[in-house]
Amino acid sequence: MTGTPLPPLSPLARPASALDELHFAPRLLMGPGPINADPRVLKAMSSQLLGQFDPQFRRMMRETMVLYRQFFETQNDWTLVLDGTARSAIEMVMLSAIEPGDKVLVCSFGRFGQLLNEIAQRCAAKVRVVQAPWGTVFDLAQIEAAIKDFSPKLVAVCQGDTSTTMLQPLDGLGALCHRYGAMLQVDATASCGGTPLPVDAWHIDAVTAGLQKCLAGPSGASPISLSQAMASAIYRRRHIEDGLQPAGYMPGAGQRIASNYMDLAMVMDYWSDAGLNHHTEATTMLYGARECARIFVQEGLPAAYARHAAASRAVVAGVQGMNLKLYGDQANKMPNVTGVYVPDGVNGDKLRAALLNDFNIEIGTSFGPLAGKVWRIGAMGYNARPDCVLQTLAALEVVLAAEGHRFSRGAGVDAAYASYKDGGH
Ligand SMILES: Cc1ncc(COP(=O)(O)O)c(C=O)c1O
DSSP: OOSOOOOOOOOOSSGGGGGSOOOOOOOEEOSSSOOOOOHHHHHHHTSOOOOTTSHHHHHHHHHHHHHHHHHTTOOOSEEEEEESOHHHHHHHHHHHHOOTTOEEEEEESSHHHHHHHHHHHHTTOEEEEEEOOTTOOOOHHHHHHHHHHHOOSEEEEESEETTTTEEOOOTTHHHHHHHTTOEEEEEOTTTBTTBOOOTTTTTOSEEEOOSSSTTOSOSSEEEEEEOHHHHHHHHTTOOOOGGGOOTTOOOOSSOOOSOSTTOHHHHHHHHSTTOOOOSOOOHHHHHHHHHHHHHHHHHOHHHHHHHHHHHHHHHHHHHHHTTOOBOSOGGGBOSSEEEEEOOTTOOHHHHHHHHHHHHOEEOBOOOGGGTTTEEEEEOOGGGOSHHHHHHHHHHHHHHHHHTTOOOOTTHHHHHHHHHHHHHOO
16 A cells, blocks of 8 residues: 555553543643643533533523623624634634635744634635744834735734744734725734733734633633624525524525535624524533633733732743753743743753653743744743742752753842742732
8 A cells, every 4th residue: 555654653651541531740831731620610511411402501601602702802703613623613714704715914023923724725725924023023014025016815923923922913914904995813822811902993803712821720721802894794605504504594695615514604693682593502611612712811911910010020030040042032922921941951851851741840942943942931810829930930040050051049049039029919
C-alpha cells in the first residue's frame, strides 16, 4: 500500500490502568491556557442534565445570552454560546459569513493569525494576509492601506495572539472597516476577560471566544457575538436540513453553508424562539459557560481587568528581578500572558519539565520560530491571583538557579510581592 502513513499510536504500557479511577497530581496551570477552572464552574457543570427543550433549559439559554451581552459590552441580540472549542467558533462564523470567492483580509501577527488564514482558505475565500513581525502589532494605517487596496468583505484579526503574547489595539478598526464596506471578525479567545473588549463601542461585527483562558472554565464551548449586519449576512444563507424544514419554509437567497454542523444560520434557529432541533446541546458545557460569565459579571468588568493588570505587573517585575528578558513590544503586551526569553545556557524544556515534575506547575513554550526560545507565563482567570503568581515565580527561581542561571536569589519574588503591595490585587 502506498499513500500517507497513518500517525503513530503507541500502546498503553499498563492497559489495566484504563479501569483505574481518575487521579491526577494537582497542577497549577500558569501557561497560556488552559488554566485551572474556577471551582464554581466545575460545580455548575456537575448539575444534572435537562432536556434541551425543557423550559428550564431554554430559560437558562436566554440567561446565558444576557450574561454574555454584559461580558462583551454589547446590545447584540445574537450573542450566544457555540459547542466546540474556540477555533470551531472562528470557523463557524467564517464559513457561515463567507461565500466561496469572497475576499478576506487577514491581519496576522502570530500563529493564531496563521490559523485565521488557514480557516479562511478552507472557506474557499480569496485571502490576502498582511503580516506584522512577530512581537509587534499593527497600526491602523497599515490595515487601512491593505483594505483600500484589496476591498475585502471581511477583515479578520486576533485581539491577543497567544503565541507572541501581543495585544492588537482594536479601537477604531471596526469603524475603519465599515468605512470601506468590510465587516470585522475578531478572535478574542485569549484576551477577552483580561482586557477591555467593548464590542459595540469598537463596532466589531463578530467576536469569538473560548472559556479556557480569562473566563476560568474548560475549553469546549465558545461564546460569540454578532452584529446585526453579520447576523443578517449569515441568515440570508439559511438552508434548513431536509428532515427539519417547517411548513412554509423558504430557503435564504444566499449559497447554502458548506457544513451542516457549522451552519450558524441553523444554530441561530436553534437558539431562537423557533427552537430548531439542529443539534443536541452540550448541556453541561453550557452550564459551565453560564457560570463563567456569571462569575465575571459579578466581579465586575473593571475589577476583573484590574486583577489581570496587577498580575501582569507582578509577573513582569518578577521575571525582570530574575535577570530574565521580556519578549516583544511591551507597550502592546497582553496582560494575561508574559513572553520571556529562555536565557543563554538554559534548556527551556528541561526547566519546564522540572517545574511540572517537582512543583506541579505548568508554564508554556511557544510556537514556530519562538519554540524553545520563549516561555509563556500566564496569570489569568481563576489563577490571576497573587498566591498563584508568587508560587510560580518562587518555583521558577529554584529551577533557574539549578540550571546555572545567574541572578540575585529572592529578587524576583520580592519584586513581584512589592508590585502587588504597591499596586493592589
Ligand atoms: C488566540 C487563540 N485563538 C484560537 C485558539 C484556539 O482555541 P481552541 O484550542 O479552544 O480551539 C487559541 C488557543 O489557544 C488562541 O490562543
